[in-house]
Amino acid sequence: MSYHRRSSVTLPQSATLDERILGLHPPGAMYKSGFEYYNTVVEQRMRRMSSAIRARSGWIEALGDADTRAGWAKEAKEQSLTDLELCYVLDELAYFASLSQPGNDIRLSAVDGVWISDLLVDLETTEKLKDYTVILKRMPSCHKDYWNSNPKNRVLNLIDPSLYPLVYSRSKLLRPPSTSPQAALAFKASGESPGTLEKWREALSGADDTNGSKYYLPTPTDRFDSIVSNYYSWLPSEFSVNCNGAVEITSYINNLHPFLPMLEQVVTDLVRPRGDRLARRLGSYYKSDKPEPDMDDYEYHDEYDEDIDEWKKNAKIMHPHPKSFVAPERPITPYTLYSRQLQAVVRMSNIELTPNCPRYRGDSWEVTARANERIIAxxxxFYDVSNISRCSLQLREPVCGYMFGVEQYDIRAVVEMYGINDHRNEELRLSQNYGNIDINDGLCVVYPSIYQHQMSEFKLANSSKPGHCRMLTFYFVDPATRVPSTAIVPPQQQEWWFEDVLASEPFCNLPHLILDGIANRVDFPISLDEAKRIRKR
Structure with missing residues (x-):
C-alpha cells in the first residue's frame, strides 16, 4: 500500500544505492515536499484492513492458519472489501512477513514504512540512559527548558536541536573539521564567520567533509520556500559506523556536554536495514452510457466545456479494482549503514505529569525539520514510560491540491474517488491518516520524514502518583548527502565559553557583577536568552 517515488532519471544497473537515492531525490526542496500521491477510497479501505491485522500480536504466524484467515475474510466483508481486494491484502501481508527475520524483534508496524521493536535496546543501556536523565534534570530551575517556556505544558527539553542551531548570519565555520567531541569543545568561539548563506556556500563549495563528501546547502533555485530555511539549520552530529555496526560519535552533540558512550550504544542498536516501499496499485476513471464528448467535434471551446461538464456531472464514478499483488524488486545493491559515516540530530525530551498537572493535551501536527536539513527518517x-494511560504516535501524510491536476468540473470525481472532503466544514482535507503506533516502555520506532506526526493526549493512570513519557529521538540525515554538522560548527553556547573565561587570568579575580556586564556585551558566543529568541523566529 506504499509506493516507489517516480523519477525520469535512468540509472545503470551498476549504480550504487547512494546514486539511486540521489537520482530519485536530487538535492533541493522538492526532496521533502511529500506532495506526491493520494490513496483512493479503495486503497484506504485496504490499508485499514492490512494495518488492523499487522497491529495484532503474532499476525505473521497466523498467516498460515486457515481458521484465522477465514476470520480475516469475515472482517473484510464487514468493511466492504471485495474478494479481489482481500486477496491483494493477504498477498501483500505475506510479502511483509518475508521482510521479518526469525528471532529478530524488528518488525513492520501497523503503519506502512514504519518499523518498530520492543527489545532493540538492551536493559543495561536503558538503565544507564535513565541515570543520565536524572543528572540532566538536576539543572537549576532557571536553566530548565520547557517547551513554549510554559512549565504547565509539561514538556521538558533536555536536548533541543532548535536551540543554538546553525545561524548562517552568526555561526562560525571551523576548518579543518574537528575529529572528536573533545577537540570540538576546545574550539568554542573559534573559526571564521561567513556571515551569509551565500558566503557559507562559497566557503564550502570545494570542501569535503571528513567522509570525503560534498556539503549540501540550499540555493536560490530551490523550490517550496516555505519548507526551506535560508536562515537556520539544525546541527547534526557525526556518527561513524564500523563494519560490525558499532557506532562511535566523532563530533559533539549540540547542547550536550559529552556523556557519549550511552548514546553511541543506542545508535548502534538503531542502525538496522529498513524495509522497501511498495509499488502503487490503483488508478481511477469515469463511466457513462453516453460517449465522452470529443473536443475535435466542437467549433467553440465554450460549447465543449459545457457539454463535458454536463457529461462528467452525470457519469458514474468507477472505483478501480486492484490488480494482483506483485512483490517489488529488491535493490540490486544491498543498502547497509555499516562502514560509513552517518549524520543525526539528537533530541531528548520528557513529558512529566503530576497529581496537580495530570493530563498532557497532545501535540499539534508537525513535519520533522526543514528541507535544507535533509532529514530522511x-x-x-521511548526509554522510560511510567504510570500514564494509553497513548500513541499518530502519523499522516500531507497532499497538495494541485497534485490532482483536475479542472473544476472534475472536483466531484476527486472528492468521491479519494474521499478528501471534510464534512465538518465542506472543505478538501489535504492530508491522509496512516494510523497510530501505541507507545509502551522500551519501544523503538523508525518512520520516514515525509510523515507528519503527533503525540496523542494522555493522562496519569494512577492520579495520586506522578508519571512520565521520556524519549530520545534521532533525526537521521539522508546518508547520500551531507550537511554542515558539529564537526565544522564549533559550540555556540556562551555559558560553555564563559566557563573557560572564568578559569583564566585576570577574569577569575573579577567581581561577579563585572563578569555579568562583560557577558551581556559579548555578541558571540550566543547567550541562552538570545538562543531562545532565535528559536521562536
Whole structure:
C-alpha cells in the first residue's frame, strides 16, 4: 500500500544505492515536499484492513492458519472489501512477513514504512540512559527548558536541536573539521564567520567533509520556500559506523556536554536495514452510457466545456479494482549503514505529569525539520514510560491540491474517488491518516520524514502518583548527502565559553557583577536568552 517515488532519471544497473537515492531525490526542496500521491477510497479501505491485522500480536504466524484467515475474510466483508481486494491484502501481508527475520524483534508496524521493536535496546543501556536523565534534570530551575517556556505544558527539553542551531548570519565555520567531541569543545568561539548563506556556500563549495563528501546547502533555485530555511539549520552530529555496526560519535552533540558512550550504544542498536516501499496499485476513471464528448467535434471551446461538464456531472464514478499483488524488486545493491559515516540530530525530551498537572493535551501536527536539513527518517526510543494511560504516535501524510491536476468540473470525481472532503466544514482535507503506533516502555520506532506526526493526549493512570513519557529521538540525515554538522560548527553556547573565561587570568579575580556586564556585551558566543529568541523566529 506504499509506493516507489517516480523519477525520469535512468540509472545503470551498476549504480550504487547512494546514486539511486540521489537520482530519485536530487538535492533541493522538492526532496521533502511529500506532495506526491493520494490513496483512493479503495486503497484506504485496504490499508485499514492490512494495518488492523499487522497491529495484532503474532499476525505473521497466523498467516498460515486457515481458521484465522477465514476470520480475516469475515472482517473484510464487514468493511466492504471485495474478494479481489482481500486477496491483494493477504498477498501483500505475506510479502511483509518475508521482510521479518526469525528471532529478530524488528518488525513492520501497523503503519506502512514504519518499523518498530520492543527489545532493540538492551536493559543495561536503558538503565544507564535513565541515570543520565536524572543528572540532566538536576539543572537549576532557571536553566530548565520547557517547551513554549510554559512549565504547565509539561514538556521538558533536555536536548533541543532548535536551540543554538546553525545561524548562517552568526555561526562560525571551523576548518579543518574537528575529529572528536573533545577537540570540538576546545574550539568554542573559534573559526571564521561567513556571515551569509551565500558566503557559507562559497566557503564550502570545494570542501569535503571528513567522509570525503560534498556539503549540501540550499540555493536560490530551490523550490517550496516555505519548507526551506535560508536562515537556520539544525546541527547534526557525526556518527561513524564500523563494519560490525558499532557506532562511535566523532563530533559533539549540540547542547550536550559529552556523556557519549550511552548514546553511541543506542545508535548502534538503531542502525538496522529498513524495509522497501511498495509499488502503487490503483488508478481511477469515469463511466457513462453516453460517449465522452470529443473536443475535435466542437467549433467553440465554450460549447465543449459545457457539454463535458454536463457529461462528467452525470457519469458514474468507477472505483478501480486492484490488480494482483506483485512483490517489488529488491535493490540490486544491498543498502547497509555499516562502514560509513552517518549524520543525526539528537533530541531528548520528557513529558512529566503530576497529581496537580495530570493530563498532557497532545501535540499539534508537525513535519520533522526543514528541507535544507535533509532529514530522511526519525528514530524514537521511548526509554522510560511510567504510570500514564494509553497513548500513541499518530502519523499522516500531507497532499497538495494541485497534485490532482483536475479542472473544476472534475472536483466531484476527486472528492468521491479519494474521499478528501471534510464534512465538518465542506472543505478538501489535504492530508491522509496512516494510523497510530501505541507507545509502551522500551519501544523503538523508525518512520520516514515525509510523515507528519503527533503525540496523542494522555493522562496519569494512577492520579495520586506522578508519571512520565521520556524519549530520545534521532533525526537521521539522508546518508547520500551531507550537511554542515558539529564537526565544522564549533559550540555556540556562551555559558560553555564563559566557563573557560572564568578559569583564566585576570577574569577569575573579577567581581561577579563585572563578569555579568562583560557577558551581556559579548555578541558571540550566543547567550541562552538570545538562543531562545532565535528559536521562536
Amino acid at each position: 526519525t528514530g524514537v526510543f
